[in-house]
Amino acid sequence: MPVALIIGASRGIGHELALQYKAAGWRVIATARKEEDLAALQSAGCEALSLDVTNLNDCTGLGRHLNDEKLDVAILNAGVFGPRTDGLTAPDQQQFDAVMHTNVWAAMRILPIVLPLVEKTRGRLAVLSSSMASIGERSNPAGWLYRASKTALNSVLKDVSLSTEKAICVAMDPGWVQTDMGGSGAEITVDVSVAGIRQTLAALKPADNGKYLEYTGAEHGW
Ligand SMILES: NC(=O)c1ccc[n+]([C@@H]2O[C@H](COP(=O)([O-])OP(=O)(O)OC[C@H]3O[C@@H](n4cnc5c(N)ncnc54)[C@H](OP(=O)(O)O)[C@@H]3O)[C@@H](O)[C@H]2O)c1
Incomplete structure (x- = not known):
């Protein structure tokens, strides 16, 4: 049975990823940080792990817990948007740290x-x-702080891809999706986005390592 790890699966895209892989017959290891979300994942048949991606102890604990696992798919989904700015309003320290720690630093620890x-x-x-x-x-x-964090995340992913000859590593744009982050006016539903992400991941070839892809499988311009 193939195994998927979904990091940040309490709601939105991450939750749907966990449910769709489970429904497709995969063994799913899914993380969340609240008790009720962990319980919901367990009820859905997933193996639920408690993880706040900004917590160093949680991240090293994840490594210990997963040590003997062989993962067919691993998806780092957890992310935050931060301040919804239009212009060049500088973030304060707390806003900067929250977004950069969640979207970038966590990736450098977890990947x-x-x-x-x-x-x-x-x-x-x-x-x-x-x-x-x-x-x-x-x-x-x-949203320039969010943009900066996701551009940095792309850089991190590229470096990860350059350090492996065995895995296929990609940065995935899920589209503009109807979630808490995307809002109800977003272009696509979460099930359409996640079905596309799963299909795109399944179709990857070794030559795709290091690419920046849309959920449709099309290549994204850096
Ligand atoms: N929706 C869109 O249109 C869109 C577009 C482009 C990219 N994305 C990206 O897709 C990913 C998922 O987005 P979404 O729309 O599903 O967002 P969402 O509905 O806001 O959900 C965000 C997820 O990230 C988790 N998370 C945030 N901070 C965390 C932390 N410190 N530790 C562990 N988990 C944490 C949340 O957990 P809690 O429930 O515990 O807060 C939740 O599961 C994000 O990386 C986002 O940037 C989304």
Whole structure:
């Protein structure tokens, strides 16, 4: 039975990823940080692990817990948007730290732990990036702290991809999705986004390692 690890599966895209992999017959290891979310994941048949991605002890505990696992798919989904700015309003220290620690620092802690487990199966490792990460395709500065964090996350993913010859590592833009973060006016439903992400990951070839992809499988401009 293939195994998926979904990091940040309490709601939104991460929760749907856990449910869809489970429904497809996978063994799913899913993380959340609240008791009620862990209980809901367990009720859905997932193996639930408590993890706040900004907590160093939680991250090292994840490594210890997963040590013997072989992961076919690992997805780092947890993320925050931060201040909804239009112009060049500087974030305060707390806002900056919350976004950068969650979206970037956590990836630099967690991906080195997870990569060897994915390499054991020559599997797929994805981070949830965003179209807002792209510098080349950018046309406005709205949410510039979030943009900076996701551009940095793309850089981290690229470096991870350059350090493996066994796993296929990608930055995944899920589209503009109807979740708490995307809002109800977003373009696509969470089930459409997640079905696309799963299909795209399943179709990856070794030559795709290090790519920045849309949920449709199309390549995204950096
Ligand atoms: N929705 C969109 O349109 C869109 C577009 C582009 C990219 N994305 C990216 O896709 C990913 C999922 O987005 P979403 O729309 O599903 O967002 P969401 O509904 O706001 O859910 C965010 C998820 O991240 C988790 N999370 C946040 N901080 C965490 C932390 N410190 N430790 C552990 N988990 C944490 C949340 O857990 P809690 O419930 O515990 O807070 C929740 O499971 C994010 O990385 C986001 O940047 C989303």
